[in-house]
Amino acid sequence: YHSYGALFSIAESPLDAKVIWTGADDGPIYVTRNGGTSWMNVTENFPAGTPTYAVVGEIEASNFDKGTAYVAYDAHTREDHKAYLYATNDYGKSWFDITGDLPPGGSSYVIREDPVNPNLLFAGTEFGLYLTIDRGHHWLQLKNNLPTVGVRALAIQARDHDLVVGTFGRAIWVTDIAPFEQMNERVLQQPAHLFEVKPGVLFKTRYTYGATIEELNGDTFFRAENPPFGTAITYYLHSDSGQEVSLIINDSKGNVVRTLKGPGSAGVHRVNWDLKRQDKVSDAVAERAGVTTLSEREALDWVAPGNYTVRLNAAGLSLKNPVVVQKEAAGVKLVPVRK
Structure with missing residues (x-):
C-alpha cells in the first residue's frame, strides 16, 4: 500500500x-x-x-x-x-x-x-x-x-x-x-408509538398527451423509481399484536376519509397514504375516464388541501397526529447553510 x-x-x-x-x-x-x-x-x-x-x-x-x-x-x-x-x-x-x-x-x-x-x-x-x-x-x-x-x-x-x-x-x-x-429509549419502551407525519404535497405526477416518452424512446429511456406519491405514516410496535393495525385518516370536521391497514408485528413500520379518499376509483373518475388525461384522472380522488388527523389503533391504544396536505409549491426556497 x-x-x-x-x-x-x-x-x-x-x-x-x-x-x-x-x-x-x-x-x-x-x-x-x-x-x-x-x-x-x-x-x-x-x-x-x-x-x-x-x-x-x-x-x-x-x-x-x-x-x-x-x-x-x-x-x-x-x-x-x-x-x-x-x-x-x-x-x-x-x-x-x-x-x-x-x-x-x-x-x-x-x-x-x-x-x-x-x-x-x-x-x-x-x-x-x-x-x-x-x-x-x-x-x-x-x-x-x-x-x-x-x-x-x-x-x-x-x-x-x-x-x-x-x-x-x-x-x-x-x-x-x-x-x-x-426515536429514543422512552419511545422504544412504549407499547406503540405514532411518529410525526410529514406534509403531503398534491402534484401531478405525469402529463400524457398522445405517445409517452417511454413509447417514443423505447428501451433507450432510463428513469429511476420515484418514492411513493403522498406521505408516509410511520409507527412502532413493541410487541406482536397478532393482527393488522388500523390507520384512520380524518378531516378537520372529524369525517373519516380513508382507512389503511398496516403490519401488526413488532418493530418499525411504514404505510403510505396516497392522499386519496378511498381505495377504489370513484364514480366521478370512471365517468370522466374517456375525456381526461391520466394525470387529471388520478387527481379527481385526491383530498382537498387542509388539515387532517391520522389515528393509530394498536396495542390497546389510540394514538393520533396531525398531517397537513398542501398544494404544490410555486417555487423553490433557498435556505442558507449558515446565517
Missing part, C-alpha cells in the same frame, strides 16, 4: 467557520480553531489500538457543539477489515471509541451526525448502512430493500429529513429519517 501524505477528508464546523478538521490518507488528523493560522495535531490522542496509520475516511464536524467531531478510519488497504469509529468533545484533546457493537468485519468508510438529534449517527461500512440512537453504544443495520453493499458516501438533506446513501456499484438510495430523529 502506498500513501501520499495527502488530505483525504476535511470538515468545517457549521457553528464556527474558523474550526476546521483535516485527515490524511496516512492517518494524521489536525484541527485549527483560528481559521488556519495555527494547527494542532491530535492524532496521538486516540485510544490504544486505533489504526492512526490508516486512511481517515471521513471527519464529521458536529452540528451542536464546536468541539465535537467524529472520525471513521478505513484500514482495509492495510489488510485490516474492522470498523473504527471515534468521537471527541474537546477539539481532539481526547477521543473515545464509538464502534460499539458493529460487526467485527466490514471496514468503516463514512460517518454522519443527524442535524436534529445529536444522539443519532449514521455509518457506512463495507457491508451496509448502520445507525445508532445512543451515540455509538448500539448500532442497527438498515436493510429492507437496500442491498448488502459497501456504503461509501452519506449526505443528509436537512430540509426534507432525508438520508442520501451512495454505494459502491449499486446506485444511490434515499430514505426518510424523520422517525429516527424522534
Whole structure:
C-alpha cells in the first residue's frame, strides 16, 4: 500500500467557520480553531489500538457543539477489515471509541451526525448502512430493500429529513429519517408509538398527451423509481399484536376519509397514504375516464388541501397526529447553510 501524505477528508464546523478538521490518507488528523493560522495535531490522542496509520475516511464536524467531531478510519488497504469509529468533545484533546457493537468485519468508510438529534449517527461500512440512537453504544443495520453493499458516501438533506446513501456499484438510495430523529429509549419502551407525519404535497405526477416518452424512446429511456406519491405514516410496535393495525385518516370536521391497514408485528413500520379518499376509483373518475388525461384522472380522488388527523389503533391504544396536505409549491426556497 502506498500513501501520499495527502488530505483525504476535511470538515468545517457549521457553528464556527474558523474550526476546521483535516485527515490524511496516512492517518494524521489536525484541527485549527483560528481559521488556519495555527494547527494542532491530535492524532496521538486516540485510544490504544486505533489504526492512526490508516486512511481517515471521513471527519464529521458536529452540528451542536464546536468541539465535537467524529472520525471513521478505513484500514482495509492495510489488510485490516474492522470498523473504527471515534468521537471527541474537546477539539481532539481526547477521543473515545464509538464502534460499539458493529460487526467485527466490514471496514468503516463514512460517518454522519443527524442535524436534529445529536444522539443519532449514521455509518457506512463495507457491508451496509448502520445507525445508532445512543451515540455509538448500539448500532442497527438498515436493510429492507437496500442491498448488502459497501456504503461509501452519506449526505443528509436537512430540509426534507432525508438520508442520501451512495454505494459502491449499486446506485444511490434515499430514505426518510424523520422517525429516527424522534426515536429514543422512552419511545422504544412504549407499547406503540405514532411518529410525526410529514406534509403531503398534491402534484401531478405525469402529463400524457398522445405517445409517452417511454413509447417514443423505447428501451433507450432510463428513469429511476420515484418514492411513493403522498406521505408516509410511520409507527412502532413493541410487541406482536397478532393482527393488522388500523390507520384512520380524518378531516378537520372529524369525517373519516380513508382507512389503511398496516403490519401488526413488532418493530418499525411504514404505510403510505396516497392522499386519496378511498381505495377504489370513484364514480366521478370512471365517468370522466374517456375525456381526461391520466394525470387529471388520478387527481379527481385526491383530498382537498387542509388539515387532517391520522389515528393509530394498536396495542390497546389510540394514538393520533396531525398531517397537513398542501398544494404544490410555486417555487423553490433557498435556505442558507449558515446565517
